[in-house]
Amino acid sequence: MITLIRNEIYKTLLKKKIILITILLILFVGLFSYGENYIYNQRINAFLEESNQGDYSWENIANQRLERLKKNLESSYIPERGIKSIKIQIEQLEYFIDNNINPVTPSVARFNVEFVKQSVTLFLPLLIIILGADLISGEFSDKTIKVLLTRAVPRWKILMSKLIALLIMTTLIILLMALISTTVSRLFIDRLGFDEPVATGFQFVNGELSTGSVIRITSLKYTLLNYSLAWFVALVMSAITFMISTLVKSVGSAIGIIMASLIGGQFLQFFLSDWVMVKYFYVTNLDLTKYLTGSYQQVEGMSLVFSVLVLSAWAIASILISFFVFLRKDILV
């Protein structure tokens, strides 16, 4: 079994996918961290112009932003949804200022968190698709499935070794992501900030933000927390990719189907957020990290536990379907 898993990992490595993924990560992290620093500098400049103060400590900048948000709230052009969202932002910002938590100055730690948040719904799934879409469908389109399945190894072992290899590689991708976003963003952002405090655990009670359950942890813990959620999401994505790769016979259609479900899922979330079924779709639940910050929810009735359960169900069902289909399949390529 270990030999089989090693073979599978070796095949993936030979296809130079890890190199492609590394390049993509470096590119995105580089652009993103450069951009974040650029925006921060602009914000300081804007602050200096407006206030005529020489002091641009984070408290001052945060206070300025707070005032701007409150002004926005008074405007009559903002729809109700937008008002809710702004209210939540105001309350959080007030909590940060009261509790001496810096939400303004960029740091490597915060960049990590921000990058995970931004990538967890689309970029990270995309990396998993690069990694796994051809895992089985590729063997079909290259017809190598014929040599793979005519050795003296039962089919379930072949499939199991592929699944385990994919999960190992997925874990590797998360580690790679952490490594690259820490080192590359350090080039543009001066502060590390892993020991700074962060607040998490905001909850919504009757549509209002509640700070009662908020806990303060260090940035390092918070970053790790975000990465573990991303890891979980990545594992679920691999299971789904794995199933699609088992069901179709060409790499192209495998990639197409998963991408379509991802993008279609995002649309569903925006346009049909009132429809109850939407919250059971896997794409709607991918963004686990939003539960840590307490930003406005598109679909009601969802929580961290709910999403984790839904995603787990999707992953388990995907794996079961994969095995069920693969063990019975007639290989006619």
Next chain:
Amino acid sequence: MTHKILSVKDVTKIINQKKIIKDISLEISQGEIYGFLGPNGAGKSTTLRMIVGLTRPTSGDITISGYSITKDYVKAMANVGCIIEEPTLYEYMSGLKNLEILGSMSNNVSKKDIIEAVELVGMTHRMNDQVKTYSMGMKQRIGLAQALIHQPKLLILDEPTNGLDPQGIYKFRQIIKSLVKDKGISVLLSSHLISEIQLMCDKVAIINKGKIIKKARVEDLLLSNRISWVLDLPKKGKTILKEQFNIESSIIENKLFANIEEHLIEAVNSVFINEGLKIKYVSTKKKTLEDLFLELTAYKAID
């Protein structure tokens, strides 16, 4: 009873409610080269795929070296090596790495076995190059090495010479023949070319529309010549052949066909003339697959 390496018993395969394979049975003994002859789409590949476990028989059983393919899959498969249609390898790896990866999936395949297999197929000089740089013939040879590294007792080759040049075909045959001679393995090979079966096989099963319509020793099939007469009254000729020589014949497009040995032709001709038939011409020719099929379907012969 001699030890059977492969035994296929009453195997039927239904795909999409269509009976693709109808009650096929065949047996191969040790050291035999068995040909599987039939036109494209007759069910050759489907049958071979069932033997190597790529598809499942709907009913019936297949045993390899005494192990059932459905009940003892791993033990049965340990005794088979195969190339199904064109040889498929991982294009992005070297030939040698392909063999190492596939070898690692069987028990007890040593580095030495792999090197020996590569030497046997004559690919030592190119084994470290990527497969995508290989010619069709080279891929075929690595494909053959792949089928041999675990020392199987039965080699299954599906249209093995498709896409090879004459030289490649010749070399390929030499390798297969020497394998049978030196190691005593059995070979089941499918082809739509009768010349190939004739050159390589001891026995042949002819398959058409998912049914085996004839099983015979190749020598027996090719011993008799195929004679055709153009007569003024072919039906009368047919009766004469039946009554006086006890030879079955058939009439296709007003020609009378029969399989008889050469020394009989003169005797048949003189009887025809005595009976008042007019012979326009007589021709003999070696059998072709086409003739064989026309003949078999005309006779509706089932062995």
